[in-house]
Amino acid sequence: MSQPRFHFQRLDQDRFQPTEYAQSHWGPDHLNGPAVVGLAAHVLEGCYGLDEFLPARLTVDLFKAARGVPTIAKTELIRDGRRVRNSECELTQDGVPVARAVLVQYRRAEAPRGTEWVRPSHFSIPPQLDEAPGINIGSDALGWTSAIADHQNADRKRTFNRTIDVVDDAPSSPFVRAAMTAEGTSLVTNLGTAGVGYINGDLTVALSRLPVDDWIGLEADSHWAADGIAVGAATLFDRDGAFGTGLVTAVSNPGAQIDFADDPFPTRTR
Template sequence: MTEVVAHFVQSEQDRFAPTRFAQSHWGEDHLNGPALVGLAAQALESAFGLPEFLPARLTVDLFRAARGVPTTTKVALIRAGRRVRNSECELVQDGVTVARATLVQYRLGAAPRGEEWVAPVTFDHPGALDDDRTTYIGSDAGGWSRAIADHQNDSRKRFMNRTITVIDGHPNSPFVRAAMAAEGTSLVTNLGTAGVGYINGDLTVALSRLPGDDWIGVQADAHWANDGIAVGASTLFDGAGAFGTGMVTAIGNPAAQIDFTDDPFPERTAPR
């Protein structure tokens, strides 16, 4: 695979070759969630984004394991209303759709009168951030560190992410950064004492505004699991505070559980 610090290299207008940074821990020829989410988000925003509209909700359904092969984006504008815009993107490999994303955009406008309830929520940042890093992970039991294995416990998790570029030569927009960071909801909610044993089949990220920083925090809010099915929710933060919500549903995958204390693919982590 091409050695650039990005998830994909563009070969044609709508065709992209994955790099090693797009690889997943779930298998030797699988692509990771942030790479797929980021590619879909960038394709939708590039095709249909407008400055007067906020990308308020992105849902990505991961139909099957995406592989390390050229990936095509197919986008369509479903509705172009005065206040609401809806669009879709399919990620296609070898003629098969491996993921489908739907984007809802709302026109920016004046807020209604009055005050509403706001959940009391705080996010303890890891302190000084190293620009040579792209991630930090923290937990109530372990504080902040740079190794996921330090946080294989049953306490609340949080993640700090400075996303790498989705497509080589195309800087990530605030929306793309938020969508990619939100995919960390799966990690902060499903990481337990034995690693990660659930694989998420989707991601929904809802935004009240775009992030103002390169670094985005993701903090677990809820995790419910029964009979091999899990639901996780998180809050997204930048330096100004909370600005969005992530949610994933996941299915148990114990046969391929990822124990980060014995990482089978240490070379697949982002640049450090």
């Protein structure tokens, strides 16, 4: 039986210790984006989530590189309305803020009359989903493989995976898994012929519904770049189709560009 994998171990009600699985490719002792985003989403939903409300938008500003030290989550309910709930979470390390998240929840309701435009879309799913640890990543040129290095090209990219849990003492919810998957917007939009040279400073994930199961896909929609600044958008999908959007802004980081052909963590990207 395989050992459980998770990004953080809970030390106290609001204190968390990063594990080896939270480590980033960007540098020694840096935490990866999905871990940071996932922790903020987990804490906010745990404190303020309600069944009758959908967590419709999560915006996370990544102020600086989070590191492998105890992380404290501070939360606040900003507005408790009949139809809209707003809450915030600040993650700090050694007394310094490393990320701040804002969650907007809407009360579920009956849809209005009429029919709206929907972008035609067809999402491919890997023919045989790998049950072992690893990833599924694809591009228009190569189709699906299990190594990011295979897709260092200039084609459209997509992923379809199950995330690991954020915290050791509780399974991640559909919302948390969607938020963690959406952080991959930076990967599927910024991965090019020489790897990833842009580092995102934020994530916004907007959801019309929650995913139907643990398997969640992400497909690049757009990538615009000028003067070392990039904007990327991607669509979240599951076995039933599209259900949300991920958006990131990123800044050029050529000094620490990640070339997956020389990957320091091959077991995580294969």
